[in-house]
Amino acid sequence: MNKMLVLNNAFLIDGKGGDPQPGVSVVVADGIIKEVSHKEVRIDGARKIDLQGACLMPGLIDAHVHPGALDLNLEDQINIPPTVFVHKTTRNLENDLKLGFTTLRDGCTLDGGFRTAIEQGYIKGPRLYLATSQIVQSGAESYGPGYKLRDPMPQNSLGMIPQVCDGPDEVRRGARRALGLGADQIKIFASGEVVSQSKEDRATPDQWKFTVPEIAAAVETAEAAGTYVMAHAYGATAIQNCIHAGVRSIEHGNLMNPETAALMAEKRVFYVPTLTCYQVLAKESRGYMTSYMIEKLETVLDKGLEALEMAYRAGVKICSGSDIVGPNQELKGRELALKAEVMTPMEAIVSATRTNAELINMADKLGTVEPDKLADIIVVDSNPLEDLSLFEKGFESVIMVLKNGQIMKNTLS
Numbered sequence: 373m374n375k376m377l378v379l380n381n382a383f384l385i386d387g388k389g390g391d392p393q394p395g396v397s398v399v400v401a402d403g404i405i406k407e408v409s410h411k412e413v414r415i416d417g418a419r420k421i422d423l424q425g426a427c428l429m430p431g432l433i434d435a436h437v438h439p440g441a442l443d444l445n446l447e448d449q450i451n452i453p454p455t456v457f458v459h460k461t462t463r464n465l466e467n468d469l470k471l472g473f474t475t476l477r478d479g480c481t482l483d484g485g486f487r488t489a490i491e492q493g494y495i496k497g498p499r500l501y502l503a504t505s506q507i508v509q510s511g512a513e514s515y516g517p518g519y520k521l522r523d524p525m526p527q528n529s530l531g532m533i534p535q536v537c538d539g540p541d542e543v544r545r546g547a548r549r550a551l552g553l554g555a556d557q558i559k560i561f562a563s564g565e566v567v568s569q570s571k572e573d574r575a576t577p578d579q580w581k582f583t584v585p586e587i588a589a590a591v592e593t594a595e596a597a598g599t600y601v602m603a604h605a606y607g608a609t610a611i612q613n614c615i616h617a618g619v620r621s622i623e624h625g626n627l628m629n630p631e632t633a634a635l636m637a638e639k640r641v642f643y644v645p646t647l648t649c650y651q652v653l654a655k656e657s658r659g660y661m662t663s664y665m666i667e668k669l670e671t672v673l674d675k676g677l678e679a680l681e682m683a684y685r686a687g688v689k690i691c692s693g694s695d696i697v698g699p700n701q702e703l704k705g706r707e708l709a710l711k712a713e714v715m716t717p718m719e720a721i722v723s724a725t726r727t728n729a730e731l732i733n734m735a736d737k738l739g740t741v742e743p744d745k746l747a748d749i750i751v752v753d754s755n756p757l758e759d760l761s762l763f764e765k766g767f768e769s770v771i772m773v774l775k776n777g778q779i780m781k782n783t784l785s
């Protein structure tokens with residue numbers, strides 16, 4: 373048995389949405405939360421840390437990330453030497469842990485090697501749930517110089533490529549290939565995109581792409597492998613196609629309407645709004661975008677909060693994803709404060725902890741601070757319910773990070 377760790381005098385936000393509790397002790401051993409007590413706990417031989425009233429909460433989960441999308445320009449991205457790509461992506465993953473994100477769900481282009489390197493202890497990073505290779509239809513992938521029609525352009529210099537599929541049989545094959553590459557979930561593009569750079573891809577975000585039978589083939593393949601489909605979808609028709617096909621989570625959804633929000637609530641489909649990426653693209657990363665990307669960005673930018681409000685009012689299960697591509701990935705904690713323009717601060721925290729854990733089928737192990745859960749815990753230097761923007765400054769404000777009971781960051785002592 374590893375040495376026990378006792379975190380005393382915590383101001384606990386447990387991830388379940390109830391009132392915070394002061395003066396709580398949390399006991400961790402063997403990677404597991406053993407006890408959550410309202411009294412100070414004394415255990416002989418245990419390592420004790422007095423948190424002095426600092427806020428202890430579940431490790432954050434970001435349900436939509438791209439740590440390997442280093443450059444917004446795909447041609448520049450694929451020309452990053454593979455070794456440099458691995459080191460820079462690793463730096464993003466290390467940073468995410470320091471920011472308090474103990475789990476990430478990748479929306480595509482990380483290969484399974486990153487997950488293995490983290491699990492084997494070669495690099496430090498969050499738990500990874502990978503989509504590996506995304507399912508796109510022909511004409512949607514980013515062609516570049518030297519690539520023929522229907523040749524998918526690599527997404528990075530490790531040679532990760534999208535699965536270009538037309539018709540249910542090809543989607544089935546594409547989904548199986550993604551699973552073969554180590555996908556934890558299947559990612560499908562059910563509508564046009566903002567950041568696609570294909571000369572042939574004139575689809576705008578409001579245009580739907582795959583048909584219901586095509587999406588259903590991905591869902592069937594994923595379910596046969598014990599997993600599910602996450603779908604990039606902006607507009608009402610694309611979202612409804614996904615819902616009818618049995619998709620588990622709708623990503624972005626900026627252009628939904630109230631009827632679609634009601635259907636999402638009825639079918640218990642998870643919604644992963646990704647407000648941060650549009651704001652970061654519009655502000656911090658604007659100079660990295662082409663005029664066509666900016667044109668498309670304008671059509672979804674202000675719609676994100678409206679969509680969140682529709683979904684929130686309809687009672688949809690709301691998750692949390694930042695979806696930052698290119699530079700400025702360290703701003704991913706901004707998502708919580710942005711959501712609090714619609715939800716309460718506590719609801720924003722629950723979306724990034726318990727609801728995200730439910731989305732990735734890990735509700736029994738992650739997302740709340742309770743006995744028998746994995747000890748993924750963070751400590752922050754002030755009360756997030758009073759100011760959620762502290763998560764955007766996580767390098768300073770997150771003072772302790774435990775993943776699997778291991779202290780990954782501690783600036784307290």
Ligand SMILES: [Zn+2]
Nearest residue numbers: 436438479695
């Ligand atoms: Zn994405």
